[in-house]
Amino acid sequence: MAKPLSNPEQARRFAVEVVSRLRSAGHEALWAGGCVRDELLGRIPVDYDVATAARPEEVRRVFGHGRTLAVGAAFGVITVLGPKGAGQIEVATFRTDAAYTDGRHPAGVTFSTAAEDARRRDFTINGLFLDPLTGEVHDHVGGRADLAAGVVRAIGVPALRFGEDHLRMLRAVRFAAAFGFALDGETRAAIERMTHLVTTVSPERIAEELRGMVSRPGRRRALELLAETGLAKEVLPEVAPGGDLGPAADRAWAAAAAIVDALDEPSLASALAALFGAKGPGAAPLRRAAARLRLANRETKLATWLLEAVTAVGGVGTAGRQWSEVQPWLAHEDAFLLADLLRARSDRGLGDAATAAWVSGQVTRPRAELDPPPLVTGADLIAAGVATGPQMGATLARLRALQLDGAITTRAEALARVHP
Numbered sequence: 543m544a545k546p547l548s549n550p551e552q553a554r555r556f557a558v559e560v561v562s563r564l565r566s567a568g569h570e571a572l573w574a575g576g577c578v579r580d581e582l583l584g585r586i587p588v589d590y591d592v593a594t595a596a597r598p599e600e601v602r603r604v605f606g607h608g609r610t611l612a613v614g615a616a617f618g619v620i621t622v623l624g625p626k627g628a629g630q631i632e633v634a635t636f637r638t639d640a641a642y643t644d645g646r647h648p649a650g651v652t653f654s655t656a657a658e659d660a661r662r663r664d665f666t667i668n669g670l671f672l673d674p675l676t677g678e679v680h681d682h683v684g685g686r687a688d689l690a691a692g693v694v695r696a697i698g699v700p701a702l703r704f705g706e707d708h709l710r711m712l713r714a715v716r717f718a719a720a721f722g723f724a725l726d727g728e729t730r731a732a733i734e735r736m737t738h739l740v741t742t743v744s745p746e747r748i749a750e751e752l753r754g755m756v757s758r759p760g761r762r763r764a765l766e767l768l769a770e771t772g773l774a775k776e777v778l779p780e781v782a783p784g785g786d787l788g789p790a791a792d793r794a795w796a797a798a799a800a801i802v803d804a805l806d807e808p809s810l811a812s813a814l815a816a817l818f819g820a821k822g823p824g825a826a827p828l829r830r831a832a833a834r835l836r837l838a839n840r841e842t843k844l845a846t847w848l849l850e851a852v853t854a855v856g857g858v859g860t861a862g863r864q865w866s867e868v869q870p871w872l873a874h875e876d877a878f879l880l881a882d883l884l885r886a887r888s889d890r891g892l893g894d895a896a897t898a899a900w901v902s903g904q905v906t907r908p909r910a911e912l913d914p915p916p917l918v919t920g921a922d923l924i925a926a927g928v929a930t931g932p933q934m935g936a937t938l939a940r941l942r943a944l945q946l947d948g949a950i951t952t953r954a955e956a957l958a959r960v961h962p
Contacts, residue, residue, distance in 0.1 A: 549627035550586050556628035557590035558674045560605075564633075565675070567604045569596035572656065572671040572680060574634070579667050582679070582689055583721070592633045593659055593671060601633050617651050638662050639706070657682040664703055664710050665717065665729075666695045692723040700732035708739040711773060712751040719755060719764035730771065737772040748777055749810070749835040756813035762803035765813075769795055777835075780827040781817045794820040797892060804886035811841050812883055815848035820892070825849050844876055851880045855901060856893050866943035873913040877905040917945050917956040926960045 557573065564571035571594040577587035594601065601620040602610045611621040618635035636659040637651040656671055660682040663669040667689050671680035679686060683697050694717050696703040696710075704710050711733045718725050725733070740748065755764035768774040774782035774795070783792040798820040802813045818828040825846050832842040855871045871877065881902040888898040904912070918941055920934060928934050941959060944950045950959060 552628040553590060553624070554587075556624040557592065557631055560590075560592050560622055560631050560633065561674055563604055564592070564594050564596055564601070567596070567600070569594050569600065569604075570636075570656070571596070571633075573674050574659075574671050575663070575668050578670040578672040578679070579685070579689065581672060582670070582686070589629065590631050592631055593636055593656065594633055595636055595655075596633075597635055597653065601635075618653060656680060661697060663697055664707070664713065666697055667693075667717070667723075669697055688726075692721070693726050694718045694721075694723050694729065695726035696729045696732070700726075700729045701736065704732055704736050704739070708736070709743045709747050709751065711736065711740055711771075712743075712748065712755075712777070715764055715767045715771065715773065716751055716755050719760035719767060720758055722760060722763070725767070725771075733771045733773070737776050740773060740776050745834060745836040749837055752777065752813075752835075753810045756802055756810055757808045761808060761813070762799045765795070765799035765802060778817065778831060780831050781820075797890065800890040801883070801886045801892065804889045805882055806885075807879055807882045809879075810837075811845040812848060812879060814845040815852065815883060816886075818845075819849050819852055844879070847874070847876065848880060848883055851877075852883060852887070852893075855880065856884060856887070856897060864943070864947050866946040869913070869946050872901065872904045877901075881905045914945070916942055917950065917953045918960075922953075922957065923960060926957060928960060 557577070561571045561573065571592055573581075573590060574593035575591045577590045580587040596604070598612065598615045598618055598620050601622070602612065605620075605622050609623045611623070613619075613621065614632070614634075618637045620633050622631050622633055624630055635653050636656050638654045638658045639651055639662045660669040660671065660680075663683075666683045666685040668685070669681075669683040670685040670689075671682075672678070673680070684695075688695050694714050696714070714725060714729060714733060717723065755761060755768075765774075768777070769783045769792075772784070775784060781791070781795065781798075783795040795817070798813075798817040801816040801820065802808060805812055805816075814828055814832070818824065818831075828846055828849055829842060832845060837845075851871045851874070855868055871880065874880070881898070884893060884898040884901050887893040888895040916938070918938070920930075920938065923934055923937055924930065928937055937960060940962075941950070941956050944959060945956065950956050
């Protein structure tokens, strides 16, 4: 997936420059793919790709070996490095693909024309070319009509497109949700028949698509489409609707989708906490799902922590348990995400609004108030005759709880309570 650009204006100028220089060298060159789609939708492209009649070695001659990377040359792709702030641009030679043998990559490529290149792409809305020097759109696959109609349609025979790269089924859902488009009937039918193939895609690629779905506008619709097409049962079987839990799983998924939609700080970790917490199976299955998707340790720990924190803190409120019981959750570095999740839950009718508001207020307190330094240290306890090991840990925890609950306020008071 594309990375956000540091300076969209510079990136755009550089993308125009790349086309202009290729043209000046006598090569046909056009903007291609997602940047054209975004341009026609009135959105700022997050990155730019250029398609050209120039062969890879010719592209390198135009821009020089020092400003180009040839890591994708076998597929006709050269990366051109821009000036600071402009990012980089993939320049791909017009091509047709040989058969896909691994559900992701073609066995080889043959350099071809713009029209043939368009027909090997995934969806019509991504198969458009644009001349940035004249504004002329080159449409060989009916992409402009589908953009106008708000339709995500596979190019050619949908089953062939999804057979080439199984991840395209998830991409279809992401595009439809992000743009508020409908899935073309034949495209959707092919997805519903072929959902089982998505499990052959690398877990990292699946996780990246899920991140894109749940962290951007349209995330509720993305989760709904995952359920409707049957893809949810393949990528998140532990909580997907339509399983052994029957209608209860359907209701839980719908409730989680509404919560994810209400998040101010959406992420895959928060979405997983919502999905596995909406009358779901809990932390252990979440960890198994995260391992299957090969999430980073940080993301797995955050999702699990959020799920456990909602249970631990969600029912507290101003008249809840001792402060020492909830303070470790609210002093956590990610407590603001917990507050966001609790607010989203309450906004959608799950959890108490007063509790969510209380938690939001607590996590914005000054750090010195929320998490004051301990009154005593391990060295203090050793000097007081406490043996190292479990006894010391238990004593430190007991004194810390007394401090947080206001029972002791000075170091002397803490030392006086070392031996109960």
